[in-house]
Amino acid sequence: MLTHYATGGLSEYLLSPDANLAILPPSIDFATASRFGYIGTSFSGLKKAQTGPGKVLLINGVTGTLGYAAVAIALGLGCKLVLGIGRNKERLAEVEDLWPKGRVRTISSEDGGDVSAWIREQTGGLGPDAMYDCLGNGGDANTTSELVGTVKRGGRAVLAAGGSEGDIIQNCLEAMSHDVAVLGTMWFTSADADELIAMIDAGVIDFSFLRHEFFPLAEVNKAFGIVGKRPGGAVNVVVQPSK
Numbered sequence: 650m651l652t653h654y655a656t657g658g659l660s661e662y663l664l665s666p667d668a669n670l671a672i673l674p675p676s677i678d679f680a681t682a683s684r685f686g687y688i689g690t691s692f693s694g695l696k697k698a699q700t701g702p703g704k705v706l707l708i709n710g711v712t713g714t715l716g717y718a719a720v721a722i723a724l725g726l727g728c729k730l731v732l733g734i735g736r737n738k739e740r741l742a743e744v745e746d747l748w749p750k751g752r753v754r755t756i757s758s759e760d761g762g763d764v765s766a767w768i769r770e771q772t773g774g775l776g777p778d779a780m781y782d783c784l785g786n787g788g789d790a791n792t793t794s795e796l797v798g799t800v801k802r803g804g805r806a807v808l809a810a811g812g813s814e815g816d817i818i819q820n821c822l823e824a825m826s827h828d829v830a831v832l833g834t835m836w837f838t839s840a841d842a843d844e845l846i847a848m849i850d851a852g853v854i855d856f857s858f859l860r861h862e863f864f865p866l867a868e869v870n871k872a873f874g875i876v877g878k879r880p881g882g883a884v885n886v887v888v889q890p891s892k
Contacts, residue, residue, distance in 0.1 A: 661866075661890045671842045674850045680861040680887050681849075684718070685842065688856070690809060691718040691783070692845045693837035695726065698779035698807045702727030707768060707777040709796055710784035711755060712740035715809055717858075717882025719781050722845075724748055725854030732771055734758055734796075740881045747858050747883070758792070768799045776801040783809040790815030797831060798823075806831045859885045866890045 673682055700706055706723045710716050711733030723731050731748075733755040735741050741755040756767050768776065776799045784793070790813040797806045797817065806829055808817075817831060837845075848854045860883055864872040872886050880886075 668839050671839070671846060673846065676850050677846065680863070680885060681856055681859060683887050684714075684856070684859065684885050685845075686836075687714045688718045688722070689837035689842055689845060690834065691715050691781070692722050693841045694781055694783075694807045694809045694834040695719060695722050695779075696841070697832050697834050698781055698805045700726050700728060700779055700781075702729075704728050704778040705730045705732065705772055705775075707732045707734070707780040707796065707799065709734045709780065709782040709793065710788070710810060711735045711744055712737050712881055713783060713785055713810075713879075714882045715783035717744065718856075719783065720744060720748065720753060721856055721858070722854055724752060725848060728752070730754070730771070732756075732768060732777060734764060737881070743881065743883060764792075765795055765799050768796075772801075776804070778804050780804070780806040781809065782806065782813075784813055785810045788813030790817055793817055794819075797829060798827070800827075800829045802826075803828050805829065808833050809835075858883055861885045861887055863887050863889055 700723055706728050708716050708719050708731060711720065712735035716733065716735065720731050720733065729752065731753045733741065733744055733753060735755065736757060736759050738757050741757055745753050745755055754771060756764060758764060778801055780796055780800050782793050782796065793813055794817045800806055808831065849856060862875060862884060864887070866888060869888050872888050876886050
């Protein structure tokens with residue numbers, strides 16, 4: 650990989666094709682823009698999930714970087730309710746507190762309760778319109794399979810992180826009668842980036858909750874150490890090569 654891409658993201662300068670460049674308005678700082686790899690991935694994923702006004706979205710892995718981004722984007726796109734599943738109870742409480750008025754409700758997968766029953770209860774037995782699975786390494790595909798089964802008939806399940814081990818299984822009859830599309834998503838297009846930037850600039854999508862942690866290039870290993878501790882999706886670790 651290093652032979653093909655000798656100039657990486659931790660370099661002071663790098664070359665990029667013009668299709669990968671976007672113009673930032675004054676309202677978006679570089680620290681927030683440095684998060685666009687994750688934010689853009691969730692934005693593209695939620696578009697594939699057909700998330701929009703009045704919809705209910707289920708997010709598996711809500712406490713991670715992709716998950717926090719997905720909550721902000723879903724609410725900006727007009728979702729009336731976001732249901733989040735995660736492990737860390739402190740992070741789950743933070744997610745709910747960041748967006749008041751009960752539009753975000755969470756449950757811990759560590760409590761041993763029936764998550765599928767909780768989803769049915771929260772949605773009046775109908776299930777969510779869409780599911781966004783961004784659970785990272787250590788996830789269980791069997792759980793993802795169960796959650797796909799809670800999605801409303803004719804809905805969509807979008808898989809982003811690819812960290813779960815195992816298979817997602819539906820028999821022919823289940824796939825036909827449930828009529829839920831299971832889609833994968835990776836990264837985002839230049840058009841997605843331009844649309845996302847316009848919505849953030851207009852204040853429709855709000856990322857002011859991000860807490861930026863800055864490091865010079867000489868302290869990059871310290872930055873990696875913080876990321877490795879999984880501080881939660883509200884913390885944005887930024888390496889500034891020129892500092």
